[in-house]
Ligand SMILES: O=P(O)(O)OC[C@H]1O[C@H](OP(=O)(O)OP(=O)(O)O)[C@H](O)[C@@H]1O
């Protein structure tokens with residue numbers, strides 16, 4: 001591991017990724033007091049950082065479809081799907097989809113949430129890679145995995161930009177192939 005400001009970057013990833021890690025913005029007391037919010041917006045806005053992050057998220061996984069989580073997982077996941085030549089399925093917050101195949105409720109670092117799988121999206125037997133921006137408590141990832149597997153697809157793993165290790169989200173998905181680019 002090498003250190004770039006407050007994040008650790010996996011040593012097998014290149015220096016450009018280290019620069020991308022330095023672009024993650026820390027916002028105190030958002031969305032509520034006591035939460036230090038990590039905003040990947042500046043990483044997406046930087047052409048080179050966006051490219052290396054998207055390439056790294058898809059690397060070392062074998063998948064036929066990307067499953068991205070609303071909202072920032074849509075931005076990353078759709079880019080990974082395009083870069084690696086697969087389709088994309090978005091898991092949405094409740095009330096957004098015109099036709100829902102399945103729903104899972106779960107707990108977050110700040111409150112509760114639910115995710116819904118669109119009807120006629122995942123195909124049984126597909127190898128799905130879940131993509132999102134942040135691993136915090138792991139509730140979102142565990143819910144996503146459940147939706148993928150209940151659809152009959154194979155959840156081959158997950159790729160995320162940032163892991164907030166003090167929240168120990170890995171314990172929620174400990175028996176799964178979860179890769180994160182930066183760890184704090
Ligand atoms: O590991 P967890 O504790 O489950 O938290 C991680 C999730 O929290 C954030 O999403 P949020 O629900 O804030 O939605 P947003 O992307 O729409 O802002 C983040 O983008 C992850 O999806």
Ligand SMILES: Nc1ncnc2[nH]cnc12
Pocket residue numbers: 035036037038039109110134136137164
């Ligand atoms: N601290 C945090 N920053 C960004 N996204 C999050 N999701 C859950 N906790 C978060």
